[in-house]
Amino acid sequence: xxxxxxxxKSYVTKKMARYLNWxxxxxxxxxxxxxxxxAAAGSSVATTNLPxxxxxxxxxxxxxxxxxxxxxxxxxxxxxLESPSPAAKVLLNGxxxxxxxxxxxxxxxxxxxxxxxxxxxxxxxxxxxxxxxIPPAAGLPVQSDNENIHDHGNHSASFFDPDNTEAAELxxxxxxxxxxxxxxxxxxxxGSVGIxxxxxxxLERRKNIMTKIRQRAGPELGVLFLESQCIDENLLESNxxxxxxxxxxxxKDPVTALTDFKKRVALYxxxxxxxxxxxxxxxxxxxxxxxxxxxxxxxxxxxxDVGRKVVSHQIxxxxxxxxxxxxxxxxxxxxxxxxxxxxxxxxxxxxxxGGDSDLSHTGRAYARALTRFIQHxxxxxxxxxxxxxxxxxxxxxxxxxxxxxxxxxxxxDGGDANAAKNFCVWTSMLNRSIQTAQxxxxxxxxxxxxxxxxxxxxxxxxxxxxxxxxxxxxxxxEHRRKDKLHYRYPGAGGxxxxxxxxxxxxxxxxxxxxxxxxxxxxxxxxxxxxxxYFKGLKREEVADLDIPLGTLYMLxxxxxxxxxxxxxxxxxxxxxxxxxDFQLKTAx
Numbered sequence: 001x002x003x004x005x006x007x008x009k010s011y012v013t014k015k016m017a018r019y020l021n022w023x024x025x026x027x028x029x030x031x032x033x034x035x036x037x038x039a040a041a042g043s044s045v046a047t048t049n050l051p052x053x054x055x056x057x058x059x060x061x062x063x064x065x066x067x068x069x070x071x072x073x074x075x076x077x078x079x080x081l082e083s084p085s086p087a088a089k090v091l092l093n094g095x096x097x098x099x100x101x102x103x104x105x106x107x108x109x110x111x112x113x114x115x116x117x118x119x120x121x122x123x124x125x126x127x128x129x130x131x132x133x134i135p136p137a138a139g140l141p142v143q144s145d146n147e148n149i150h151d152h153g154n155h156s157a158s159f160f161d162p163d164n165t166e167a168a169e170l171x172x173x174x175x176x177x178x179x180x181x182x183x184x185x186x187x188x189x190x191g192s193v194g195i196x197x198x199x200x201x202x203l204e205r206r207k208n209i210m211t212k213i214r215q216r217a218g219p220e221l222g223v224l225f226l227e228s229q230c231i232d233e234n235l236l237e238s239n240x241x242x243x244x245x246x247x248x249x250x251x252k253d254p255v256t257a258l259t260d261f262k263k264r265v266a267l268y269x270x271x272x273x274x275x276x277x278x279x280x281x282x283x284x285x286x287x288x289x290x291x292x293x294x295x296x297x298x299x300x301x302x303x304x305d306v307g308r309k310v311v312s313h314q315i316x317x318x319x320x321x322x323x324x325x326x327x328x329x330x331x332x333x334x335x336x337x338x339x340x341x342x343x344x345x346x347x348x349x350x351x352x353x354g355g356d357s358d359l360s361h362t363g364r365a366y367a368r369a370l371t372r373f374i375q376h377x378x379x380x381x382x383x384x385x386x387x388x389x390x391x392x393x394x395x396x397x398x399x400x401x402x403x404x405x406x407x408x409x410x411x412x413d414g415g416d417a418n419a420a421k422n423f424c425v426w427t428s429m430l431n432r433s434i435q436t437a438q439x440x441x442x443x444x445x446x447x448x449x450x451x452x453x454x455x456x457x458x459x460x461x462x463x464x465x466x467x468x469x470x471x472x473x474x475x476x477x478e479h480r481r482k483d484k485l486h487y488r489y490p491g492a493g494g495x496x497x498x499x500x501x502x503x504x505x506x507x508x509x510x511x512x513x514x515x516x517x518x519x520x521x522x523x524x525x526x527x528x529x530x531x532x533y534f535k536g537l538k539r540e541e542v543a544d545l546d547i548p549l550g551t552l553y554m555l556x557x558x559x560x561x562x563x564x565x566x567x568x569x570x571x572x573x574x575x576x577x578x579x580x581d582f583q584l585k586t587a588x
Contacts (some may be wrong), residue, residue, distance in 0.1 A: 002200045002275055004268050005261070006239040009228050011559060012327070013197045019326050022533045023501065025192040025319065030182040032198035035174045037247055093269070112154075120443035124237065160267045172205070179209060183216050193319060198226075202271045224320045226327075227275045233310075240265075242559050275313075326509065333515035335421060336381060338374065338553040339530050342521055343367050344549050345432040347463075354455065354462035359435045366550060366569055371439040373552070373567070373576045374519060378423055381517075422446060422516040426507075428453035436521045452503050455523035459494025484543035497543045500529045508533055527553075534562055535584060544586040552576060 013029050020027040159167045175198055182194035200206055206225065213221055230236040240261055243249065249257040315324055341365030347355045359367065424446045427433040433453065440447055461469055461476070470477040480487040488496035504526065511518060520530065524547050532542040534555045535572045550569040553560050566582035569575075 001195070001197050002206070003229060004201060004227055004272055005265050006197060006236065006243050007228040007230045008239060009197060009199075011173060012083075012226070012228055013195050014561070015330060016323060016326065017193075017195055018533065018536045020193050020319075020322075021536070021539070022508075023322070023505070024498065024539060026190060027193035027195065028182075028185055028191060029195045029197050030178050030185075032171075032178045032196075035178050036171065081511055108464055160264045162267065162271050172208070173204065175200075176208065176212060180216075183213065187217060187223065199268060201268055203273050203313075204532045208402050222317050222320060224315075224323060225275055227324070229274065239559075255482070326512075329509045330512040331515060332557075332559065334385065335515060335557065336377070336517045337511060337534070337557070338517075338519040339527055339553045339555070340370065340436075340519070340521055340551065341433040341524055341527055341547060341549055342428075342430075342436040343370075347432075348549065351465040352463055353466070354458040356430050358431050362571070363432065363436070363576065365571065367436045368439050369569060369574050369576065370436065370552070374423075374440075375444075377554075378517065424448065424514070424518040425521065426453060426518060427521045428455065428526070430454055430523070433521050433523065437519075451508070452507050453520065453526055455524045456497070456500055456525035457489065457493045457495045459489035459492075460491025463488050485539060497525065497529065498523050501542075504529055504533075531584060535564065537584070541586055546585050546587040 001013060003009050011029070013031075014335040017027045017029050074240045085265065114258060129146055158164060160171075162168060178198070179196055182196055185191040185194050196209070200209065211221065213223060230239060241254075243261055244252075244254050244257045310324075310328055313325055315321060343357070343366035344360045345357045345363055346360055347353075348363075421445070425440050426448050427435050427437045427447050427450075434449060437447060458464075461473070464472070466477075476490060480489075485497045488494050488499065507520075508530075511520075520526075522530070526546040527544075527547045528542055531537070531545065531547070531553060537545075552563045552567040552569070554567070564582075566579045567576040568579055570577050
């Protein structure tokens, strides 16, 4: 990542990591700010990410080569995919959100030498640095002539002054140690994408990054510099306000904290050099991207105002292209995303999988109640947004805990940011899903049917119960039980969960792109995969999520992540009950 503070770098990194992990690429964020705060708190630099290979090298594993594209790896594994997951503490509408952190995307990893090729006397630079430069019990110099180095574990603006040489050296050291951890992840832990989350706002820092990467990983490792800029003043002010609830300013007076943070940004601006002309005109010898028509050119991507404008240069390779495609299609517009399974069907009563049966009497009751409840929640959301807009203050007032939503809005289109939003209802092409949405008024809701939301196709097992499969096809039953994520049903059209992920990519990108509310009426496998994306779940959890009939999930994108709520249909009251403290869990 490249960019000044409060430019949305952490927001972008977290969304990118979540998307790439969902696509089954192993992606991890390495945040320099977190390491700095650990050091400031008096702890030694964390080494939990350090692979065993650098602790003694008992065995080095060969790492697959992604430099051409991940598709080669996928085909070798017989997978259907192209081979492949938030953070302020201000009160938002009376709720306490999580925490803010601060990505640069070097994609693929390359093959590394085996144990016989390793110098027995080799000592990784990370271990040398961590042992010599930072005292084990301190993380910061115990005695310092510069009193502004730290303040009770939090760094004030003076710590980021480029003229503060002691602090500058410490920040550079922490950055390089974090980069070492990232490279270890790619070389020794089968990582696909390491995201280096820091400002990296000077040419000197970016040159140091490329030098270290080439020294340790050679010329094969793909590197994508991703810069986030904010030109819109309202968007930038909102971002800064969110920073006040982050770990550096939590529980401090907002006016004083905002003043200090703006000083920090001003200090960074002294030496800030954005991506652009220098990268394009100067073929720096330490930058070498494989398969580029200009072998010494650096791949780069600039995002302005969270996607309002995107500039790309020398984008090469599958993962880089996937990154750009995703970043072109998301926004910060406040909205709600609802996910539910269809109402109970006749096949559900019989215990059969697949098929295209109609809703049962209970399923039709669920469909009617769902329509009424969504209408109610739509109106309630609009009222909350109006109240929030009325309580937003510029500049912040002492004790003010509610920041505005950092959304880019055009001032020239004449639109009203508080106008009622459209509400889309998307169903699959199967009867039980279509019938669940049959009571929505097409004058008030935009209703669409799409095959991408269809249930997982069970191939030759369609219409059977699980007990019948276990009895008639015990080998297939056991194969599926051991690995539901990769298992593909036999027969024409049979699918796996990886197939579902693959066909839902377009749905995810469209949901991220749109600014309207949306209700997705799908099926169990579809709901599992969608929720796994929005909640950033681990891949081993996807195929076993407990998604019962009659449950409705609400996700509301926020600057710090996603608000998540669940509701359960209560047949006696014919209404939905809110489930406080609800957590997704695996079935059984």
